[in-house]
Amino acid sequence: MPQITVDHSKTISFDRAAFARDLHTATVEIAAAKPEACKTQFRPGDFTAFGYEDPEEQRHAVVHVTLGLLAGRSDETKAKLTETVLELLRGHIEDDGIVLHASAEIRDLDASYRKFER
Template sequence: MPQITVDYSHPVEDAFDVDGFTRSLHEAVVEIAAAKPEACKTLIRHDCLSAYGYDDRADEGHALVTVSIGLLPGRTDEVKARLTEATLELLGKFIAPQDGVTLHAAAEVRELDASYRKFDR
């Protein structure tokens, strides 16, 4: 915990400082949600097959980025909202604007289910 997933689409890959974002996001999770640094784990996935509205998928006018942060239960709605806002702010900082590309970014903080388990080897 926390379990973080970042999905992003073309044409963001050349404009996205993934390393800077991930480091800053981990720092925000530690500060806002009282997580331990060594507990922060992020899976980053580049999606080359995304669609926006009725646009042709070959049109490079839209980029999609979604971030999901799974935390153990116990954080207040205020903490979760602060973390979501901080995540969106970091996306704006670490994804450079691109001419002709509209960035659609979304983030959510959710509670991990009671069935959540993990192991380290």
């Protein structure tokens, strides 16, 4: 915990390492996570479709960040963290003239959540 997943269009210019570092820092400061518990998985998508536009034109890109946290954070804490995530995305994705659709959400990990390290 936290389990962070970043799904994004492959076509964006994204400083993923700096974003992850800043996101982990924000998650520790805002949601009281432990630094060593922050884990982020990036999943670039090969194909992004938007509305009825021709996807080959690549005029739109998508990035969605999901943060899975142990239950117990207030709605205010979650809102502050998602707003911070969006601000970090603005700073770490280059404006290449495409329309960027960015979103973030926090979900509570189910009580059945378990993990191991090796």
